[in-house]
Amino acid sequence: MSVISVKNLKKYYKVHQKEPGLLGSIKSLFNRKYYDVKAVDGVNFEIGEGELVGFIGPNGAGKTTTLKVLSGLLYPTSGDVSVLGYTPWDRKPVFQKQFSLVMGQKNQLWWDLPAIESFILNKEIYEVSNDKYEATLNELVDLLDVKEVLKVQVRKLSLGQRMKMELIAALIHNPKILFLDEPTIGLDVVMQKKMRDFIKEYNRRYNATIVLTSHYMDDVKELCKRVIIIDKGKVLFDGALDEIIKKFANHKLLTVVFSKEVSEKELKKIGEIKEFEMPRATISVLRDKVSSSASRLLESFPVADLNIEEPKIEDIIREVFTGRDFA
Amino acid sequence: MIKSLKIIFKYLQLSWMQGMEYRTNFIVWTLVDVGWTAIDLVFFQALISNIKMIGNWNLAQALIVIGTFRLLVFPVWGWMFASFNTLPKQISEGKLEMMIIKPVDSQFMVSVRQFSFSVLPSLIGGTIFLLLGVRELGYVPSFLNFIFFLGLLIVSVALMYGIYFISIALALFTERLNNIAHVFVALYDASRFPKEIYGIILQRILTTILPVALFIVVPSEVLFRPANWMSWLWFLILAVAFNVLARKIWLSGLRRYSSASS
Numbered sequence: 001m002s003v004i005s006v007k008n009l010k011k012y013y014k015v016h017q018k019e020p021g022l023l024g025s026i027k028s029l030f031n032r033k034y035y036d037v038k039a040v041d042g043v044n045f046e047i048g049e050g051e052l053v054g055f056i057g058p059n060g061a062g063k064t065t066t067l068k069v070l071s072g073l074l075y076p077t078s079g080d081v082s083v084l085g086y087t088p089w090d091r092k093p094v095f096q097k098q099f100s101l102v103m104g105q106k107n108q109l110w111w112d113l114p115a116i117e118s119f120i121l122n123k124e125i126y127e128v129s130n131d132k133y134e135a136t137l138n139e140l141v142d143l144l145d146v147k148e149v150l151k152v153q154v155r156k157l158s159l160g161q162r163m164k165m166e167l168i169a170a171l172i173h174n175p176k177i178l179f180l181d182e183p184t185i186g187l188d189v190v191m192q193k194k195m196r197d198f199i200k201e202y203n204r205r206y207n208a209t210i211v212l213t214s215h216y217m218d219d220v221k222e223l224c225k226r227v228i229i230i231d232k233g234k235v236l237f238d239g240a241l242d243e244i245i246k247k248f249a250n251h252k253l254l255t256v257v258f259s260k261e262v263s264e265k266e267l268k269k270i271g272e273i274k275e276f277e278m279p280r281a282t283i284s285v286l287r288d289k290v291s292s293s294a295s296r297l298l299e300s301f302p303v304a305d306l307n308i309e310e311p312k313i314e315d316i317i318r319e320v321f322t323g324r325d326f327a
Numbered sequence: 328m329i330k331s332l333k334i335i336f337k338y339l340q341l342s343w344m345q346g347m348e349y350r351t352n353f354i355v356w357t358l359v360d361v362g363w364t365a366i367d368l369v370f371f372q373a374l375i376s377n378i379k380m381i382g383n384w385n386l387a388q389a390l391i392v393i394g395t396f397r398l399l400v401f402p403v404w405g406w407m408f409a410s411f412n413t414l415p416k417q418i419s420e421g422k423l424e425m426m427i428i429k430p431v432d433s434q435f436m437v438s439v440r441q442f443s444f445s446v447l448p449s450l451i452g453g454t455i456f457l458l459l460g461v462r463e464l465g466y467v468p469s470f471l472n473f474i475f476f477l478g479l480l481i482v483s484v485a486l487m488y489g490i491y492f493i494s495i496a497l498a499l500f501t502e503r504l505n506n507i508a509h510v511f512v513a514l515y516d517a518s519r520f521p522k523e524i525y526g527i528i529l530q531r532i533l534t535t536i537l538p539v540a541l542f543i544v545v546p547s548e549v550l551f552r553p554a555n556w557m558s559w560l561w562f563l564i565l566a567v568a569f570n571v572l573a574r575k576i577w578l579s580g581l582r583r584y585s586s587a588s589s
Contacts, residue, residue, distance in 0.1 A: 110345065125430065150374050
C-alpha cells in the first residue's frame with residue numbers, strides 16, 4: 001500500500017534575469033525580465049509503507065523541491081500529491097505529527113543551549129506523553145551513542161554530534177515518514193557510516209518510510225533498494241538500484257593485465273579505452289559484443305589476466321547526468 | 328489552548344536560559360533599558376518644568392502616559408521585536424521551514440519563539456511612573472478605571488502586534504526585507520507623544536491607517552479622562568481589523584513562499 005503518491009507534480013518558480021554590471025542592476029530596478037524555472041516538471045511516483053527510497057540527482061535537479069512539496073513547505077504549481085492520505089500543503093497538524101524533515105544544511109536546535117532543551121520543546125510541540133518521550137529519547141540516545149553530550153551546548157558539539165542531535169529532535173515524536181535531505185553532508189566517512197547504520201536500523205525497527213536524498217553514492221548503495229533518479233525536474237529512472245545498470249549501461253568493462261608491451265592504437269580497435277597504464281588497461285565494450293571482444297583480446301594480445309565487470313553505479317549515474325550516450 | 332500556553336512557557340524558559348548564557352550581553356542590555364527609562368523621566372521632567380503642559384497633558388497625566396509607554400516596552404521589545412527581528416532574514420534564507428512544518432499554527436510559532444528579558448526594568452520603571460502619575464493626579468481613579476486600563480492595554484498590544492506582524496509578513500512577498508523589524512519599534516517610540524503635536528492630516532493618518540498615536544494614549548487616558556466609549560470601540564475595531572489583515576497577509580504570503588535553495 002502506498003503512503004506517498006505523486007502524480008504529475010510540477011513546481012515552477014519565477015526568477016528574474018539581470019544583465020551584468022551596474023547598469024544591469026539599475027535597469028533591473030525598474031524593468032525586470034522574469035522567466036520560469038521548472039524545478040519539478042511532471043514527476044510521478046508511489047512509495048509504499050516501510051520503503052527506504054533514494055532520491056538522487058545533480059544539484060538543481062528538483063530533489064529538494066520535491067521533498068519540500070511532500071512535507072507541505074511549498075505549494076506545487078500543479079499536480080496531485082498524497083502523503084499518508086493528506087494533501088501536504090494543507091498543513092494539518094494531524095499530518096504534521098506523522099512525518100519529519102531533516103535537512104543536512106538547516107537546523108532546528110537552539111544553538112546556545114544543550115540539545116536536550118530542544119527535545120523537550122519538540123515534546124510539547126508534538127504533544128508526546130512523558131512516558132513515550134522518555135522511552136523514545138533513551139532508545140535514540142543509545143542508538144546514536146550521544147548520552148555523554150546530551151547536556152552540552154549545541155554550539156560546542158562537533159558537526160557529527162550535532163547531526164545526531166538533529167536526528168533525535170526530528171524523531172522524538174516517532175514519525176511514520178522521514179524525509180532526509182543530505183543527512184550526511186559534511187560528515188567524515190566514519191560518521192557517515194554511523195548515520196547510515198542508524199537510518200537503516202530506524203527503518204527496520206519502526207517500519208518507517210524513508211525518502212533520502214544524498215550526493216554520496218555510498219549512502220544510496222548501502223541504504224536503498226530502490227532509487228528514483230531525477231534530473232531537470234523529470235524522473236529519469238525509478239526502480240531497483242541494480243536495474244540502473246540494465247537500463248543505462250549498454251556496455252561492460254574489460255579489465256586486462258598484459259604480459260608484454262602492447263600498442264594503444266591496436267587496443268582502441270577492441271573498444272573505448274577508459275584507462276591504460278602498462279601492464280593494465282580498462283576497455284569499455286558494448287554489452288552484446290563482450291564475448292567477441294574478449295576473444296579478440298585473448299587471441300591478439302599477450303593477456304596475463306582478464307576480468308569482465310559491470311560499470312560502477314556511480315559512474316553510470318554521473319554519465320547519465322552529463323548526458324552521455326551509452327550506446 | 329493549553330498546548331499553546333505550554334509552548335509559550337517553554338519558549339519563555341528557553342529564552343531566559345539563553346539570556347543567562349551570555350551574562351555580559353544580558354547585563355549591558357539591561358543597563359541600556361534602565362538608561363532609556365531614566366532618559367524618559369528626565370526628558371519629560373525637563374519639558375514639564377518649562378512649559379507646564381505637553382499637548383493637553385499636565386505633569387500627572389504625562390507621567391501616566393510615559394508609565395504606560397514604559398509598561399508596553401516589554402511586549403514590544405521583549406516579545407515582538409525579539410521574535411520578529413531575525414524573521415525576514417530567515418525567510419530570505421529559507422530557514423523558516425523548520426518552523427512551518429511543525430504541528431502548530433505557523434503564525435503562532437514565528438510569533439512566540441523568542442523573548443528578551445533585558446527590558447524588564449521598563450516594566451518596573453513603567454509601574455513607578457504610573458504610581459507617581461496617579462499620586463500627582465490628586466485623586467485615585469476607580470477600580471473600574473484600572474480594569475478598563477488593563478483591558479485597553481491588552482487591546483493596544485493586540486493592535487501593535489497586528490501592525491507589526493503585517494510589516495514582517497511582507498517579507499514573504501519579497502526576496503529580501505532586512506531590518507523591517509526596526510521600522511515598527513521606531514514608530515512605537517513616536518507613540519508616547521500627544522497627537523496634537525502633529526498636523527491635522529498626519530493626526531488623521533496616525534489615528535486610522537497607521538494608528539500609532541493611539542497605542543499609548545487610549546489606554547492611559549482611561550485613568551485621567553472621562554470614559555470615551557466611541558474611542559475605545561474604535562480602538563478595538565482597529566485591533567481586530569489589523570489582526571485579520573495580518574492573518575490574511577501571512578497565509579497569502581505562505582502560499583507564495585518559494586523558500587530558498589538548499
